[in-house]
Amino acid sequence: MDKLQSFTRFKKACPYLCRTKTSTLRNLSTSSSPRFPSLSALTERATKCPVMGPALNVRSKEIIAGYASVAGNIDVDKIHKEKGVVPPPGATVEMCPHASAARAAARMAEDLAAAAAKKKAPKAAAAEHPKPGAATTKEAAAAAAAAGCPFHQKAAADAKAAAAPPAAAEAKATKSHTGFNYEKFYVEELDKKHKDKSYRYFNNINRLAQKFPVAHTARVTDEVEVWCANDYLGMGNNPVVLETMHRTLDKYGHGAGGTRNIAGNGAMHLALEQELANLHRKPAALVFSSCYVANDATLSTLGSKLPGCVYFSDNMNHASMIQGMRHSGAKREIFKHNDLVDLEAKLAKYPKDTPKIIAFESVYSMCGSIGPIKEICDLADKYGALTFLDEVHAVGLYGPRGAGVAEHLDYDAHLAAGQSGEAIPGSVMDRIDIITGTLGKSYGAVGGYIAGSDDFVDMVRSYAPGFIFTTSLPPSTIAGARASVAYQKHYVGDRQLKQVNVRTVKDKMSALDIPVIPGPSHIVPVLVGDPELAKAASDKLLGEHDIYVQAINYPTVARGEERLRFTVTPRHTVEQMDRLVKAVDQVFTELQINRLADWKRLGGRADVGVEGKPEYVEPIWTDNQIGIVDGSVPRTLRNGEKPVVDAKAVSAARNIFNNLLGTVEGKLQANRTVVNAEGGVELVTSTVTTKGEMRKSGVALPIVGRMEGEVSQEAVEASAPSS
Numbered sequence: 013m014d015k016l017q018s019f020t021r022f023k024k025a026c027p028y029l030c031r032t033k034t035s036t037l038r039n040l041s042t043s044s045s046p047r048f049p050s051l052s053a054l055t056e057r058a059t060k061c062p063v064m065g066p067a068l069n070v071r072s073k074e075i076i077a078g079y080a081s082v083a084g085n086i087d088v089d090k091i092h093k094e095k096g097v098v099p100p101p102g103a104t105v106e107m108c109p110h111a112s113a114a115r116a117a118a119r120m121a122e123d124l125a126a127a128a129a130k131k132k133a134p135k136a137a138a139a140e141h142p143k144p145g146a147a148t149t150k151e152a153a154a155a156a157a158a159a160g161c162p163f164h165q166k167a168a169a170d171a172k173a174a175a176a177p178p179a180a181a182e183a184k185a186t187k188s189h190t191g192f193n194y195e196k197f198y199v200e201e202l203d204k205k206h207k208d209k210s211y212r213y214f215n216n217i218n219r220l221a222q223k224f225p226v227a228h229t230a231r232v233t234d235e236v237e238v239w240c241a242n243d244y245l246g247m248g249n250n251p252v253v254l255e256t257m258h259r260t261l262d263k264y265g266h267g268a269g270g271t272r273n274i275a276g277n278g279a280m281h282l283a284l285e286q287e288l289a290n291l292h293r294k295p296a297a298l299v300f301s302s303c304y305v306a307n308d309a310t311l312s313t314l315g316s317k318l319p320g321c322v323y324f325s326d327n328m329n330h331a332s333m334i335q336g337m338r339h340s341g342a343k344r345e346i347f348k349h350n351d352l353v354d355l356e357a358k359l360a361k362y363p364k365d366t367p368k369i370i371a372f373e374s375v376y377s378m379c380g381s382i383g384p385i386k387e388i389c390d391l392a393d394k395y396g397a398l399t400f401l402d403e404v405h406a407v408g409l410y411g412p413r414g415a416g417v418a419e420h421l422d423y424d425a426h427l428a429a430g431q432s433g434e435a436i437p438g439s440v441m442d443r444i445d446i447i448t449g450t451l452g453k454s455y456g457a458v459g460g461y462i463a464g465s466d467d468f469v470d471m472v473r474s475y476a477p478g479f480i481f482t483t484s485l486p487p488s489t490i491a492g493a494r495a496s497v498a499y500q501k502h503y504v505g506d507r508q509l510k511q512v513n514v515r516t517v518k519d520k521m522s523a524l525d526i527p528v529i530p531g532p533s534h535i536v537p538v539l540v541g542d543p544e545l546a547k548a549a550s551d552k553l554l555g556e557h558d559i560y561v562q563a564i565n566y567p568t569v570a571r572g573e574e575r576l577r578f579t580v581t582p583r584h585t586v587e588q589m590d591r592l593v594k595a596v597d598q599v600f601t602e603l604q605i606n607r608l609a610d611w612k613r614l615g616g617r618a619d620v621g622v623e624g625k626p627e628y629v630e631p632i633w634t635d636n637q638i639g640i641v642d643g644s645v646p647r648t649l650r651n652g653e654k655p656v657v658d659a660k661a662v663s664a665a666r667n668i669f670n671n672l673l674g675t676v677e678g679k680l681q682a683n684r685t686v687v688n689a690e691g692g693v694e695l696v697t698s699t700v701t702t703k704g705e706m707r708k709s710g711v712a713l714p715i716v717g718r719m720e721g722e723v724s725q726e727a728v729e730a731s732a733p734s735s
């Protein structure tokens with residue numbers, strides 16, 4: 013039920029309560045009705061009003077119908093049926109957002125009806141003792157929710173059973189508390205999300221290591237192509253990563269065993285931090301459980317420690333940075349996205365010796381824009397500010413070694429400098445004070461990190477609660493992440509092929525007038541401009557085309573700028589890309605979603621069709637860097653072809669673990685712990701085939717080189733895992 017937020021408006025509008033003081037109205041609205049706990053005292057009073065009473069009655073029915081329509085639109089229902097979405101064993105109404113919200117709404121509707129009927133005794137009696145066979149509101153709500161809810165059968169059955177003895181039903185639906193009505197509060201909060209269409213639906217998507225980018229849905233036999241995962245390069249199932257993880261798991265077990273301070277600080281953690289410091293050519297790095305935590309912990313620590321610190325924050329910064337700055341309690345100046353003039357105007361307001369931090373991103377993940385890093389460094393120098401750069405959507409993807417956009421801006425210098433890890437004085441990456449990145453996107457693992465000076469890192473390590481008071485990541489995860497970082501440092505082909513495929517999808521969509529938001533990065537955002545249409549498009553693609561792309565709605569993007577955000581990987585095939593573009597085109601036609609020409613006519617939105625804004629933005633990866641100029645460009649896979657695994661990079665990723673895991677050569681393999689016939693546990697290790705043995709036995713070396721058919725015997729040492 014809507015809280016009446018504007019008491020003044022309510023006072024003017026209501027002939028019944030118009031003489032009541034605003035403060036009394038406020039008190040009534042915030043206290044529960046003693047007789048009808050799901051209602052506020054104000055709502056109970058309002059049921060007596062000749063105008064509000066009937067209106068509330070109608071509204072309560074709408075609430076029930078509203079939940080049903082959210083849960084039960086035809087498309088969702090169809091998808092559930094087709095995809096076999098069934099309640100998990102033991103599912104209850106409370107586990108399902110739709111059913112539990114519908115039941116709570118029904119409870120409120122019952123209370124409203126009872127409150128309204130209090131003075132009409134005969135009607136009240138009838139409500140309390142319904143005719144046999146007459147559906148109660150509770151049953152109606154459950155039936156309504158059942159229309160399209162993942163847990164519908166169970167929810168409907170539960171509600172029916174619960175409806176029989178009303179007292180028992182209430183006891184099951186909510187744990188009863190005296191005083192504040194917690195359940196009602198939750199329902200009201202969720203209701204707000206449903207009303208502004210920002211309620212989030214999480215699809216059940218299980219990406220398959222052997223079939224990337226294919227996943228199964230709730231039913232294991234139903235497979236879909238994933239077009240929105242942030243495992244940007246498919247490193248989550250790269251064979252050398254999996255091999256390293258298996259070996260580490262067998263040696264060190266699963267969990268880390270404690271916080272970094274107490275028993276959870278191992279050689280794997282320290283080595284990963286060195287690897288990351290080397291990647292960014294910084295003296296030190298520190299690993300956190302995620303980059304959300306890294307950003308939050310670092311910004312909150314810095315801002316609270318630096319005396320009088322002021323943050324300068326791009327208005328499109330990620331929630332983790334915003335939270336960190338808020339938690340610090342430091343002052344914040346928000347500058348317009350990528351707007352150097354606005355940033356400078358804000359910096360200039362403060363004396364040079366005031367501690368300042370400019371917090372921004374390299375790749376903005378929802379629109380695909382790229383921050384003006386070099387120019388921001390210039391302003392930071394001029395005004396005495398630190399630079400804090402979030403490279404979460406860029407690490408692994410930009411630069412010759414995958415260190416991000418800051419590295420990419422001096423591509424040739426970093427390429428020439430090789431793997432030394434030494435800073436390149438004056439380079440953009442060197443000028444950035446603090447870089448943060450994730451291990452959970454391009455590196456296909458989980459975790460986040462910061463990189464910077466020794467003392468900065470030591471200070472965060474020593475003060476940040478988000479680093480200190482939490483169990484550290486498991487050694488196998490850490491090792492997998494390190495193998496991934498090392499592999500990508502030594503192999504540029506995945507980055508290049510990703511860019512090739514991104515260009516293909518953008519070009520094909522643009523040719524069909526599909527409104528791709530122009531940008532220089534790998535993100536392919538397609539404007540829809542309406543939250544329900546965006547969800548409907550996502551549902552249709554999934555339900556009718558087996559294509560999974562999540563709709564991006566408010567608050568992740570501004571209202572009216574809702575979109576589909578596609579991520580294209582080096583592992584998507586020619587056929588998959590063709591199918592995607594055709595399906596998107598069809599769905600846009602069927603749902604009558606605006607094309608680029610429509611946006612132009614309407615004056616444009618979100619940089620699409622806006623007069624004076626470019627329709628095309630040059631990609632940051634040049635033709636030369638992708639290998640188009642010298643002909644070394646990797647070729648897009650076709651259905652059935654094996655992805656490229658680079659042998660030199662495999663060797664490099666293996667060698668760094670020699671001291672901890674021992675040496676391994678030859679075919680990529682993994683140890684498996686298996687339960688034997690007697691019920692005991694044993695370790696099964698497939699025989700390692702060395703390069704020499706393979707040659708002697710004439711076994712074809714299975715790993716492909718950079719290009720299909722171009723197999724380098726010298727370099728090849730491995731193959732995809734056999735499982």
Ligand SMILES: Cc1ncc(COP(=O)(O)O)c(C=O)c1O
Nearest residue numbers: 302303304330404450452459460
């Ligand atoms: C810009 C940005 N920074 C930080 C994060 C958090 O990273 P992680 O997923 O490692 O917590 C995200 C996550 O999507 C992000 O988009």
